[in-house]
Structures are given as C-alpha cells and as structure tokens.
C-alpha cells in the first residue's frame with residue numbers, strides 16, 4: 503500500500519495553451535511520484551525558465567526556479583547537500599540544451615544521482631516560437647523566415663555516448679508509458695535523462711500530434727538497454743521512425759561515489775567551521 507496519494511501533489515490552474523503536451527507530462531509525473539512512493543516533502547524539483555519550466559509551480563513539492571539554462575548546477579548542489587531529497591530537474595529543450603547546454607554536458611560527464619525530465623517541443627515556446635537546438639533543419643520561424651540553418655541536436659544519443667546511467671525517449675501522447683518511464687528514471691541510480699517529445703500546438707505546426715503519432719514506435723519487448731552499441735544506434739534513429747522507451751541503462755559509479763568532500767557524509771550533516779567561513783568572506787570584503 504502506497505504512503506502517498508496523487509491528490510497530495512495538488513491541482514492548480516495553469517498558464518498553458520489548451521491541448522499543450524505539458525498537461526500529460528504533469529499528470530504522468532504525478533503518477534510516477536506516487537509509483538515511487540515519494541511524499542511531496544521528499545521531492546526537490548529544480549527548473550529554469552520557459553513554459554515547461556513552470557511544471558513544478560503546479561505541484562506540491564519543494565521547488566527552486568533557476569535562471570534560464572542554469573537549473574542543473576543548482577540541482578547537483580542540492581543533491582550533494584542533502585541526499586535525503588529526491589532531486590528532479592524539469593525544463594524545456596531550449597533551456598536545457600540551448601542556454602543550459604554547457605551545464606548539461608558537465609552533468610553528463612559527472613553522472614550524479616539526479617533525474618532530468620526535458621519537455622522537447624522542438625521550439626522556444628515561452629518567447630513565441632524561435633527555433634530551439636532540437637528544431638529541424640529548415641524549420642521556419644518569424645525570426646528565421648528562410649528556415650533554421652542549423653542541424654538538430656540529439657540529446658539522447660549524446661547521453662548514451664557520455665555514459666548517463668539511464669537514457670530514455672518518451673512521448674507526451676502516450677501518458678501511461680511516459681509515467682512508467684518517469685518512475686523508472688527516478689528510481690535508477692545515477693544520472694537519468696528522459697527526453698519527452700511534446701507537441702507545441704501554438705508555435706510548432708510541423709511536429710504536431712499527428713506527426714509524432716505517425717513516427718513514435720515502442721521498442722520491442724526483447725530490447726536490451728544494457729547494450730551500449732545498440733542503444734547508440736537506437737538513439738540516433740530520429741526520422742520516419744522514432745523509437746520510444748528506455749534506450750540505455752548502466753550501473754556505473756555516480757558523482758557522489760567519487761566526490762571526496764562527501765566521504766564524511768552529506769554536506770548538510772557536516773559541522774560548519776565558522777572560522778574558515780569567516781576567512782573566505784574576508785577575501786571578498788577587502
């Protein structure tokens with residue numbers, strides 16, 4: 503019997519457009535948190551700026567809203583400060599792979615035990631429709647009337663290559679599968695990335711529900727996520743068919759396992775040396 507009910511995560515009015523993929527992502531997240539038997543006070547969410555980044559506003563959880571693209575370092579700091587909290591970062595493709603691209607890369611290299619849920623609508627929604635790092639080549643926007651000249655970034659392939667411990671691609675149009683993947687991602691030790699494909703009904707008229715429905719196809723039942731070579735090939739498939747599911751899993755050591763400052767326990771439980779702290783501040787006061 504679960505210690506928690508979905509009602510404990512609350513119900514709020516949102517600022518999203520009717521039909522937005524964010525609604526299913528929010529309800530799947532609530533289901534996943536219940537599946538993981540997590541109480542709201544045990545969850546620490548971190549986001550950035552954007553429509554996707556508003557998701558934690560609509561949940562009863564601890565929440566820190568970082569600057570645009572700057573949520574991941576805050577999530578890592580929270581994780582190493584207090585391992586009793588389940589740290590979940592949630593934001594958009596622009597925030598995570600564009601403005602936050604460098605932090606995303608550093609996080610992949612470190613493999614900390616945090617979960618990244620990225621709403622990938624292949625466009626900048628909040629700022630009204632500029633191309634994002636995952637927008638297709640040639641994607642026409644008001645800012646790029648001749649079409650996006652850049653090639654799309656593939657976060658899933660990169661995460662497999664860099665050795666995140668859990669990598670998945672999901673689709674907001676399949677909410678039950680999404681909830682299961684989110685729960686698995688939260689439970690898996692090490693860095694988990696779930697890139698969640700999501701239509702933006704207002705600013706992306708190319709990658710629509712129909713477009714995704716025609717392409718998204720579930721991985722076969724006998725798919726082995728522990729095979730990195732197959733995982734990389736699967737992650738690179740993004741065309742007429744887009745494989746959906748848990749693409750890669752590993753059980754490699756995490757950042758926390760190798761971070762010497764944690765040898766004496768979590769930072770929040772270590773005594774504060776006021777003299778050392780005073781000396782640090784003195785350097786800035788002069």
Ligand SMILES: Cc1ncc(C[n+]2csc(CCOP(=O)(O)OP(=O)(O)O)c2C)c(N)n1
Pocket residue numbers: 551552553554555570593594595596597598601621623625626627628629634
């Ligand atoms: C450093 C910085 N650059 C740009 C902006 C403007 N800005 C705010 S949200 C946003 C785009 C958000 O897109 P995405 O992260 O994909 O989320 P969505 O709104 O599509 O869910 C931009 C460019 C900002 N606030 N800060």
